[in-house]
Each structure stands twice: as structure tokens, then as C-alpha cells.
Amino acid sequence: MDFAHTPRARGYLESVRHFLESEILPAEAAHRAHLSAARERPGPWTVPPVTAELKAGARAAGLWNLYLSDPAHGPGLTTAEYAPLAEQMGHSPLAPEVFNCNAPDTGNAEVLLHHGSREQRDRWLAPLLAGEIRSAFCMTEPGVASSDATTMAATAVVQGDEVVLNGRKWWSTGLGHPDCRFLVFMGLTDPAAERHRRHSMVLVPTGTPGVRIERMLPVLGHYDEPYGHGEVTFTDVRLPSDAVIGGPGHGFAIAQSRLGPGRIHHCMRLIGLAERALHLACRRATARTAFGRPLADLGGNRERIARARIAIDQARLHVLHAAWLLDTRGPAAARGPLSQVKAAVPAMACDVVDMAVQLHGAVGLSDDTPLAAAYATARALRLADGPDEVHLALVARLELAAQQEQS
Numbered sequence: 339m340d341f342a343h344t345p346r347a348r349g350y351l352e353s354v355r356h357f358l359e360s361e362i363l364p365a366e367a368a369h370r371a372h373l374s375a376a377r378e379r380p381g382p383w384t385v386p387p388v389t390a391e392l393k394a395g396a397r398a399a400g401l402w403n404l405y406l407s408d409p410a411h412g413p414g415l416t417t418a419e420y421a422p423l424a425e426q427m428g429h430s431p432l433a434p435e436v437f438n439c440n441a442p443d444t445g446n447a448e449v450l451l452h453h454g455s456r457e458q459r460d461r462w463l464a465p466l467l468a469g470e471i472r473s474a475f476c477m478t479e480p481g482v483a484s485s486d487a488t489t490m491a492a493t494a495v496v497q498g499d500e501v502v503l504n505g506r507k508w509w510s511t512g513l514g515h516p517d518c519r520f521l522v523f524m525g526l527t528d529p530a531a532e533r534h535r536r537h538s539m540v541l542v543p544t545g546t547p548g549v550r551i552e553r554m555l556p557v558l559g560h561y562d563e564p565y566g567h568g569e570v571t572f573t574d575v576r577l578p579s580d581a582v583i584g585g586p587g588h589g590f591a592i593a594q595s596r597l598g599p600g601r602i603h604h605c606m607r608l609i610g611l612a613e614r615a616l617h618l619a620c621r622r623a624t625a626r627t628a629f630g631r632p633l634a635d636l637g638g639n640r641e642r643i644a645r646a647r648i649a650i651d652q653a654r655l656h657v658l659h660a661a662w663l664l665d666t667r668g669p670a671a672a673r674g675p676l677s678q679v680k681a682a683v684p685a686m687a688c689d690v691v692d693m694a695v696q697l698h699g700a701v702g703l704s705d706d707t708p709l710a711a712a713y714a715t716a717r718a719l720r721l722a723d724g725p726d727e728v729h730l731a732l733v734a735r736l737e738l739a740a741q742q743e744q745s
Contacts (some may be wrong), residue, residue, distance in 0.1 A: 429612025494525030514566025
């Protein structure tokens with residue numbers, strides 16, 4: 339493969355980088371100050387006003403819905419073309435929403451675009467792509483091993499012209515956003531069907547009777563406001579049967595199609611997160627002195643910085659290769675590489691951020707730098723969209739099969 343960016347990707351990359359550096363990074367302090375003040379008062383989370391201003395600027399600049407490969411709804415970039423743009427977004431927790439490219443809305447939009455009915459797309463996809471609303475994804479459950487989605491206990495039972503939902507979900511990303519208007523719920527519909535045809539995905543408007551947000555969950559002390567990860571119960575929630583996406587029994591197949599792009603998008607952004615951490619580490623290592631010398635000259639820190647540089651560059655090439663396979667050979671050919679990057683990149687990001695925290699000392703543990711939140715993000719992604727062990731098991735199975743074929 340050719341790792342050079344296409345002319346189209348280079349143009350967007352230059353624009354995204356300029357907008358990030360000139361508009362988003364300078365706004366981070368005001369954004370953090372708003373969220374910090376909001377924690378001191380009761381009530382729902384609010385969105386810092388600067389977010390809407392930045393979103394309007396990004397949309398006016400044509401930097402909007404960049405993740406969608408369908409030219410009817412975005413610029414029509416390939417996965418490999420989008421990769422460097424997502425990396426730039428990973429530099430700031432603000433950036434993905436500013437460009438309308440934040441999870442779980444990206445995955446939910448893909449689901450609606452490829453599997454939703456015309457009515458579902460008109461009602462939910464159009465305002466989602468316009469950035470007017472946000473959404474949440476409800477799949478993980480506290481009572482079962484979510485690494486095996488076939489063990490899901492929540493139910494989505496079709497009764498006549500209705501579908502009835504019951505169950506408890508948690509780590510439902512996006513649930514705390516004040517603009518969250520619908521949830522994508524996955525539940526068991528037919529326990530007697532083939533194991534991958536038992537589940538359904540259902541669109542649930544927020545405020546539907548029987549839907550109750552029990553609590554918001556912190557990740558290593560960080561709530562990821564204003565999006566958040568919530569625990570939510572569904573008690574005899576009744577919806578028209580046309581709220582089912584793609585028809586009953588298609589939930590597992592839809593989930594697999596959703597998670598593939600989502601996994602690589604996470605990895606792309608983590609490259610940017612690691613780059614931001616390395617930048618902060620280098621700045622600290624050269625500006626801070628101890629025992630009469632810069633930190634860069636103490637305790638093997640030069641070697642640590644070098645190894646971080648190598649690890650980030652290796653991870654970037656690995657992600658680009660997986661993206662290229664997705665574009666040129668399809669999801670089946672990219673299945674192994676997608677699991678490889680999902681296992682490798684969050685672990686790399688954790689290591690790089692941890693090194694940056696160590697160089698910063700106690701301040702690295704506080705909210706005075708973005709490092710603590712960055713570590714929480716990277717560490718959580720070693721579990722989200724499948725834990726490391728699930729991806730490593732798949733990589734091993736594919737490798738053993740390939741080796742047996744050659745012998």
C-alpha cells in the first residue's frame with residue numbers, strides 16, 4: 339500500500355489541523371472552566387456555549403460529518419483518508435463533537451444510514467447529521483459478560499404491533515448529554531433462534547415511559563461531561579414495532595457492522611491523544627529542572643521519549659494498514675488487523691500517557707493538564723468495543739489457522 343495521503347485527504351488535513359490549532363485548542367480552557375463550575379451545582383449537565391460557536395465555524399468551513407464515506411451526507415472520504423483527520427481530532431476532547439464526528443453518534447448514524455427505514459432516517463438521522471441532537475448506545479449490561487454479546491439478558495419482545503423492552507444497561511455512552519434525544523437499545527427477541535439471530539436493535543426516544551437513568555458512571559473519577567456513561571433501566575417500555583431497526587433478529591449483524599468502523603475510529607483518535615501526551619511530555623522535560631538539570635537529562639527520560647515516538651509511529655502505520663484493507667478488500671479481510679489495532683493502540687496510548695504523567699509529577703494526576711482524563715479514555719478503550727482478550731483470541735485463532743494451512 340501507499341502510505342501517502344491523497345490530495346483530497348491532504349487538503350482536509352490541513353484545514354482540520356488549522357481549525358484545531360486556531361480555534362479548538364485555545365477554547366479548551368473556557369470549556370474546562372464551564373464544566374468545572376457545573377460540577378459545583380446540582381442538576382443536569384450543560385454544554386459549554388463555546389461548543390456551539392465552534393460547531394458553527396466547523397460546519398461553515400465544510401469540516402462536518404467527515405467520517406461518512408457516503409458523499410450524499412459528507413465529503414465521501416475513504417477510511418484511510420479519514421484516518422489522519424480523526425488523529426487530529428484526538429488531540430482534543432472537544433474536537434470530535436465540533437466536527438460532528440463523535441462517538442456514539444457516528445456509529446448510530448452509520449446504523450441508521452445503512453439499516454434504518456426511511457421514517458427512522460427522517461426522524462433521527464437527519465437531525466443527528468445536522469448536529470442538532472445527540473444519541474446514546476445501550477448494549478453493555480452489568481449482569482452478564484459483555485465480552486460475549488450472545489449472553490445479553492435484556493429483552494426486546496415483539497407483541498403484535500408493539501415491541502416491549504425490559505432490562506438494565508450500563509456504560510451507555512452519550513446518555514448524560516442534554517441534547518441526547520434517542521437511545522439505540524439491543525435486546526433478546528427470540529431465544530430459540532440461531533444464536534446470532536436472537537437479538538434486535540430498537541430506537542428509543544428519551545423520555546419514553548419506563549426508561550429511567552439510574553446514575554452516571556465515572557471512569558477513573560472522570561465523568562466525561564457533557565456526554566457521560568450511564569446506567570439505565572427499561573421497565574415494560576412499549577414502542578411501535580417500526581422502532582425496530584432492520585427488523586427483528588438483525589441486531590447482532592447490525593452490531594458487528596457498527597463496531598468495525600467504530601473500533602478503528604477509536605484507534606485513529608488515540609494516535610492523536612498519544613501525540614498530545616508526547617508533546618506535553620517533551621515540553622515538560624525541557625522546561626522543568628531538577629538537581630540542576632532538565633528532566634530530559636535525568637533517569638532515562640530521553641529513552642522513554644524515544645520509545646514513545648517509535649510506538650506512536652508504529653501504531654499509526656498499523657491503523658493505516660487496517661484502514662486500507664477495509665477500503666480495498668472489505669470487512670472480512672480487515673477482521674484480523676482491526677482486532678490487532680484494537681488490542682495494540684489503546685495499550686500504546688496508555689503507556690505514552692503514563693510516561694507523560696510521570697514526567698509531570700503530581701500535576702499530571704490533576705485536572706490542570708489533560709493527561710489524567712486522557713489516561714482514563716485510553717484505559718477505558720482497552721475494554722470498550724471488546725476487551726483486549728477477545729481481540730487477541732481472534733488474532734491467535736486466525737494466525738493458527740493460517741499456519742496450519744501452510745503446513
